[in-house]
Amino acid sequence: MWRLAKGEAVVGVRRTVGAVALLGMLFAACTPEAVLPTAPPSPPVSQSPTETAQERQERLDYAAAEKSYRTFRAEYNRVLRAGGAKEPTKVMKATAGGKYLEELMEIVHAAKGLGDHQEGNEKVIFVRPGGYSSTELSLEVCEDTRATRVVDAEGKELGRGELRTASLLVKSVDGHWKVWSGQGKKVNSCA
Numbered sequence: 001m002w003r004l005a006k007g008e009a010v011v012g013v014r015r016t017v018g019a020v021a022l023l024g025m026l027f028a029a030c031t032p033e034a035v036l037p038t039a040p041p042s043p044p045v046s047q048s049p050t051e052t053a054q055e056r057q058e059r060l061d062y063a064a065a066e067k068s069y070r071t072f073r074a075e076y077n078r079v080l081r082a083g084g085a086k087e088p089t090k091v092m093k094a095t096a097g098g099k100y101l102e103e104l105m106e107i108v109h110a111a112k113g114l115g116d117h118q119e120g121n122e123k124v125i126f127v128r129p130g131g132y133s134s135t136e137l138s139l140e141v142c143e144d145t146r147a148t149r150v151v152d153a154e155g156k157e158l159g160r161g162e163l164r165t166a167s168l169l170v171k172s173v174d175g176h177w178k179v180w181s182g183q184g185k186k187v188n189s190c191a
Contacts (some may be wrong), residue, residue: 065170082119084111098180120148142190
């Protein structure tokens, strides 16, 4: 241990405090000025193309046509569960016409005449857009009626549903999209 005289200890402490103060001032002078926080950079603006008026109209028309199709199918199945009908309902006439309505009404009318009815519900697997013009368009659909069955007045099962795909023509009639005609076939799976 070093021995310091009384005066030397005070001078040593003063020198140490002075050196620390000097280093503190030098350090403060060497640090960068306070940096103000900045907002994080904005993500780059997406360059995806905007929808044109034609694309928008097509999208809206397909949505309206699909709604007509789904509404008709729901009403058609409701009428079959109720035992058929002699005439198309107001909903059926508002959402379908032409050969489509004519052919499906034959089934509804026959069920009424025979006293048959449907049990169970149909499931629409998909509805996809096909060709398009401003007055008509096509829909590709897959309908699953395998959970349904047709029974007679005594409750005897006459038949079961199936899995079908169809290409449907939907027309604009007086500003409303109506399912107009179509061709379908029984399938093993919907793809």
